[in-house]
Amino acid sequence: MISDRCICLGDDCIAPKEAIRATRYIARLVDESHFGVSIEQCVRCGQHFLTLFCEQVDWADSDDPQVWVAVPVSADEVEKLRTADVAADENAILKIIANDRRFLLHDMPKGAPDRLAWMTRRPFIPGHD
Numbered sequence: 001m002i003s004d005r006c007i008c009l010g011d012d013c014i015a016p017k018e019a020i021r022a023t024r025y026i027a028r029l030v031d032e033s034h035f036g037v038s039i040e041q042c043v044r045c046g047q048h049f050l051t052l053f054c055e056q057v058d059w060a061d062s063d064d065p066q067v068w069v070a071v072p073v074s075a076d077e078v079e080k081l082r083t084a085d086v087a088a089d090e091n092a093i094l095k096i097i098a099n100d101r102r103f104l105l106h107d108m109p110k111g112a113p114d115r116l117a118w119m120t121r122r123p124f125i126p127g128h129d
């Protein structure tokens with residue numbers, strides 16, 4: 001079966017995760033040790049992604065729960081994200097990407113198996129320190 005959809009938006013989860021990890025950085029909006037927000041662009045098809053990295057410190061076992069999210073965004077949304085002061089107010093992100101959409105979520109909880117899945121819903125910012 002031939003699909004015109006790029007690998008970065010593919011139906012399985014592993015290949016898109018690899019493709020999104022190999023994207024080109026456009027801008028880093030937040031660069032904290034437990035919270036990172038970047039805009040990236042697929043080198044194959046030019047699709048923009050907003051990626052979030054959220055970590056909570058596990059002082060007891062050093063098994064820090066982490067969540068990685070990659071949300072496909074339009075060029076218009078990229079412009080809004082770049083001009084919004086996301087570092088000062090992370091909720092500015094959710095005002096820009098406010099509608100339901102398909103995004104990739106990699107949940108790495110403490111003491112439980114990783115879960116990598118496409119979700120279709122309103123994007124959210126996972127908890128972080």
Ligand SMILES: [Zn+2]
Binds near residue numbers: 008009046047
């Ligand atoms: Zn792509």
